[in-house]
Every structure is written in structure tokens, then in C-alpha cells.
Amino acid sequence: MMFLLPSLLCALAGYVSAFLVETSTLTDLYPPLWKDCPSQFSDYKTEDGVYTIDPWLYPERMGMYKILITLTANYFERFGPNNEKNILWGLPLQHGWQFNTGRLTDPTNVTECGKENGDHMCISVNSWWACMNYYLCALPFLSAVEAGALGISSDQVTLLLPPKDQMYFCYDVTTCRSSFPDAMTKWNTFFQKAKDLSKTLDELLKDLWIAHEATIEVARNIFHNRLQYYSKPESDFEKSWATAVNYIAAVRFETSLIKTHEFQKALPPRLLNSGDQPPLIKDFTDSQNRVLFLLNLLYETDDNSDHKFLLLVETVMESKILRKIANSVMEQFIQNMI
Template sequence: MAFLPFWVCVLVGCFSVSLAGPSSLSDLEPPLWKESPGQLSDYRVENSMYIINPWVYLERMGMYKILLNQTARYFAKFAPENEQNILWGLPLQYGWQYRTGRLADPTRRTNCGYESGDLMCISVDSWWADLNYFLSSLPFLAAVDSGIMGISSDQVSLLPPPKNQRKFCYNVSSCHSSFPETMNKWNTFYQHLQSPFSKFDDLLKYLWTAHTSTLEDTIKSFEDRYDYYSKTEAHFERSWVVAVGYIAAAHFPTTLIRTYNFQKGLPPRILVTADVAPFISDFTTFQNVVLFLLNMLGNMDKSTGYLCTEKPSEYSGPLESSSRDYGNNS
């Protein structure tokens, strides 16, 4: 269908505009990356069990950091310094959510995530935080289950939030029970990752399959969170999920440099009712254009229902990238 390649080209092509390269790869790391746990022994241990509190920013970021560290050896053949590790997209997106205030309590009933309270607190009322919970816990626990972490599957437990505990899973066993197909897709990704014959583009395919499955499995559980935001932000949230489906179909390479440049087009703060793209004065032109396109995509989805009922087919046009793109910021 011609519709898919057109929107893939508009969205992903827009995100891939040429931008100045970084002076150092460490400049691209998400907020507080260096302060986050880098190994399992940095977490609390009880009865040989690693206890992680994913409702604290640094502890959840540590899950990503350990995942990047433990998978680095599998991406070394594609580029140095772990830059081509396609798992970078997860912590960078999480870091953007933190930097823009999207992990804080949107109801303002608590000080969770605010300077007046605890900046490291992640609110269970945040739509962004709840979906990201599964985009951190499921890939992390699947990596444990796949043997990449070097520990047994029953040696990690995640702490529950202060409420809505039944909406979440907390260890390998419970996540497999709650989301068997999605956990299997993450396991499939790691199985191919550990193969000496793995190809970069194939890994992208398996990663995006697991990523989109995670969203499909969990998004309906948090639709009530939309009411906590302005209509403008809630519309952006819905549009973002639609866009992810297209970005996934394009097999966008979620490497460090690509994802960092990609996120320069995303809103730098939570949207308010008065925000109308492409005329938001404190946004860059790039951010205004990207938000305008995302809103158009969301409006089309709402009016036609096409994107909600039919997955975008894979697109293997010129936007599909490979490891040869290392060092190319365009």
C-alpha cells in the first residue's frame, strides 16, 4: 500500500535529517547515565535475590545500563564503543521522558517527580512511566531468562508501585505468565543476538517485533491515564503510539547516534492546551514540524480507524538502515 511508504518517508525521513555529530559519544548518553547502577551487584540483595525498584529513576535506568553493558559484546562486530547497539533506543527514550517531566505525577496530587518533592520518583499515574515500565522490565527480564545476564531466572525481583499493583508483573515467571507471546518475542530477539551469524537488519526486525508487541499487550490497561493530561498532550500520546508502529515498520535503527538525533524533534516539555503546532513559540522549527506531522497522523488514525485495526506492513525501502551507517548522522 502506497500510504505506508509515504508516511514512513515523511516521519522517519524527518527524524533522520542531517545534524552535527557529537564531540564524544558520552555526550549523547541519557540523563544521569553515569550515576545509574552498572551491574547487578549495585542493587540490594536479599536471599540471593537482586531487588530492583523500577519506580526510582536511577534504578530503572540501571536496568537499561546493565542490559547495554551485557549485550555490548554482540554488537562489537558492527561498530566500536557499543554505538550500534540497537537497545540504545530504550534508555534514550526513557531519559527524554525524565528530562521533559513526563515521568512525574500528572495529577499533581503528590510531589513525585517534581523539584518540590523527589525528582527521582517515577509516578504510577504517569502514562509514559507505565508503558515504559514494560519497555524496561520485559526486555530486562527476558535477557535474564535468555542467559545473557549470567544469573538464573529466579534471581531478580522488581518492587511494585504504591498502587495498581495488579497491572504489572515483577519477575521472569509472572511476566511470562501475564505476557507469554511478548516475552517469547523478546527471548527470540536475544536468541538471534547471541548467534555468531546474526545480521544487523535481522536484529532490528526482531527488536521492533518485540517492542510493538509490548505496546499492544499493555496500552489498553492505562487508557484512564489520558484524563490526567491536557487534551493536547493526550492526543500526542495516542499519536506517538501510532507513529511507533510506522517507525517499527521502517526498521528505524535505534542506535546511539540515530536515536539521539531522532529525539531532537520531540517535544521538550509536556504539552498544554494552548500549544498548537507548528506555532509553539518555545519549540524549535524542527520540533514544531515533527509534532505537526505526528498530530496529522493521529488525526488520520482517529478518523479512519485504519491504523488501529491493521498493522503497517514492513517497508524495506531506502530508509531501512544497516550497520554500515555507523558514523553517518544523516
């Protein structure tokens, strides 16, 4: 299985250099509607000093990320200018990709939530992607509040619950802390360490991915039933994507603005249909077909090995030297692929 490692990690991590970006400014890389989303707490509804956010509307959920990115900029400025090296960029960019590719819409088609001819800004609670992303938005955001990173106290913000399955969603610091103490603690640890200007980017990436993995693990167990709403190819992709996070974490993929943006070019540009068979999907690029195929292969390898392959990769990637070698191979792979 070890011979698969270079190709799999290259395709998954998408390690790229800044010179690969062909856009004129960093703002061209921002998620959809970024400039129109709330950028400060006062942009949300306020009553008795409490800010109320509706995370089931795309602009309001993306606004949470925007505030998070903006108010943590000083933690990452030593790594690069213009907040480009803020490793929290991976979260809003992933959410923007989900929005652009129709993955936040209602897969049951019972409602028009998220549909272009319906309520386009609506985020459906029936969407597997939307529910998984909720945890990767609410938990880091509220942990940042708890850690004192966003300039408000823990009792000053609350999130509106979805129209159904409300028992699965925490909505403020207190409920998230009581419901998901392990994940909240790991996010809090990340933000506390981010404040320490002596920490290296590699050290911060380690803690970021620890928190990310803990959040994904909780959410995937809760929302497994959402997979039934999708075609088999899309459901397979969802399962393989959740598994791939563990491998991406092992190499400590740098979730900065440029590198995440470049990586996402190789992700599926739309929901997968029942007839889609990677790597032979006609309206996908070669790199999109190749990455999708490798993601599915990785899932099968991980599952058939009873996760022993992941343990092997994690053990190998504990070495800083081997991570650097892996990243160099990834960079070459991306240059050849593009």
C-alpha cells in the same frame, strides 16, 4: 494517502548519519545521570542471592537499561565500535527524554513524585509515560535474564511494585511470563537471535520491533485511563506517539545511540499545555513543531482509515530495497531540517 508516506516516515523515523552528530564523544549522548546509575547487579540491594530493584526510582530503572546495554555489547560489536550500534539504546534514551521533559512526574499533582521541588528521582505510577515505559523496561530486561543474556538465573532478581495498581505490573520472570507470554516470547526470541553472530542488523531490528510493538500494544490497552490526567494536546500526542511506533517499526528504524539521539531532538521538550497548537508552539523549534504536527496527522490518518494505511505501509516496507529508498529519503529530509 500515499503521497503522505515520504514526509510522515521521514519525520517519524529521523534517519540520520553519524556525521550529523556535533558532540565530541559518544558519552555526551548518554541519557541523564547515566554514569551515576547502577552498572552491575551488585549495585542493587541483595538478600539471599536475590537482587531487588526499585523501578519506581529513575536511577534504578535506568540502571536496568545500563546493565542490559553493557552485558549485550558483544552481540553488536561486529556492527560498530564502542557499543554505539547496540540497538537497545533506543530504550534508555527514550526513558531519559521522558525524565528530562517532566513526563515521569505525577500528572494528577496529588503527590510531589518526580517534581523538581519534591522527589525528583521518583517515577509516578499515575504517569502514562512511566507506566508504558515500565513494560518497555521490565519485559525486555527480564526476558534477557530468562534468555541467559545477563549472567544470572531467572529466580535471582525481583522488581518492587508501585504504591498503587499493583495488579497491572509483573515483577519477576515468572510473573511476566505468565501475565504477558506473547511479548515475553518475542523479546526472548530477539535475545536468542542476537546471540547468533550470523544475523544481520536488519534481521535483528525486525525482531526488536516485533517485540517492541507487542509490548506497546499490551501496555496501551491497560493504561488508556491515564490519558485523562493530561491536557488534550499532551493526550493527543501520547496517542499519536503510541500509534507512530507501528510506522517506525515498519521502516525498521535503527535504534542505535547516535541515530536515536538525533531523532529525539525533534520531540517535544516539555509536556504540552492546553493552549499548545502545533505547528505554532512558540517555544518549540521548527522541527519539533513539524514532527508533532505530522505525528498528529499520522494518528488521524491511521484512525480514519481503520488502520488500513498502516497495513499499506507495512506491505510496502516488506521490500528491503524500498526500505533502503525510504531511509535515503529520510536522511535527506533530516539534513534539510537541521
